[in-house]
Amino acid sequence: DSGVTQTPKHLITATGQRVTLRCSPRSGDLSVYWYQQSLDQGLQFLIQYYNGEERAKGNILERFSAQQFPDLHSELNLSSLELGDSALYFCASSVGPQGLQYFGPGTRLTVT
Amino acid sequence: AQTVTQSQPEMSVQEAETVTLSCTYDTSESNYYLFWYKQPPSRQMILVIRQEAYKQQNATENRFSVNFQKAAKSFSLKISDSQLGDTAMYFCAFIDAYGNKLVFGAGTILRVKS
Numbered sequence: 001d002s003g004v005t006q007t008p009k010h011l012i013t014a015t016g017q018r019v020t021l022r023c024s025p026r027s028g029d030l031s032v033y034w035y036q037q038s039l040d041q042g043l044q045f046l047i048q049y050y051n052g053e054e055r056a057k058g059n060i061l062e063r064f065s066a067q068q069f070p071d072l073h074s075e076l077n078l079s080s081l082e083l084g085d086s087a088l089y090f091c092a093s094s095v096g097p098q099g100l101q102y103f104g105p106g107t108r109l110t111v112t
Numbered sequence: 113a114q115t116v117t118q119s120q121p122e123m124s125v126q127e128a129e130t131v132t133l134s135c136t137y138d139t140s141e142s143n144y145y146l147f148w149y150k151q152p153p154s155r156q157m158i159l160v161i162r163q164e165a166y167k168q169q170n171a172t173e174n175r176f177s178v179n180f181q182k183a184a185k186s187f188s189l190k191i192s193d194s195q196l197g198d199t200a201m202y203f204c205a206f207i208d209a210y211g212n213k214l215v216f217g218a219g220t221i222l223r224v225k226s
Binding site: 002033035042043044045048055056058088090092097098100101102103105106108 | 149154155156157158159162203207209210211212213214215216217218219
């Protein structure tokens with residue numbers, strides 16, 4: 001158990017819908033990272049927040065957004081969902097703006 | 113941009129034997145970190161081993177060791193005394209010293225046979 005929690009574990013929704021994925025980092029970690037693992041794109045970095053501020057952006061679609069709250073938990077919002085958004089979404093956390101990243105168990109999103 | 117290449121999509125090994133997974137990477141940075149992550153059927157990402165580029169000594173964690181060749185930009189993982197529980201997808205990953213994102217290879221599926 002890495003100490004990073006993600007909810008829900010599984011999510012099934014229809015195209016065009018909006019979902020919110022939640023992540024709680026390890027106690028004491030200030031950075032949260034979001035990654036997407038899909039069959040065709042592999043594991044890709046989406047976005048990082050550090051102490052409430054966006055710090056780095058990767059291959060994140062405009063339909064996706066994220067935020068980190070004062071209690072340091074983070075949410076990834078996915079809207080206007082398409083079939084291709086079906087993937088495993090991982091959250092990771094680290095103590096500082098860089099550093100060893102510990103991964104949560106992931107949220108499996110299925111868009112039908 | 114950094115890239116990570118794992119040229120072996122699948123490998124298999126007999127229980128108790130040794131197997132080596134290959135990884136090459138491309139970067140212009142001199143200071144960076146390399147990792148091997150294991151992803152079993154549960155899909156959890158588990159850190160297996162890490163290597164700092166400024167350290168010449170190869171990292172070792174119990175049955176897992178790496179062969180880090182900085183000039184060749186190669187970072188292979190050796191698993192000794194393979195166990196059934198080692199069956200998983202293995203990802204090689206890179207992050208530069210000032211970077212935020214892990215760059216992953218495509219992964220190698222390892223099957224340990226009894």
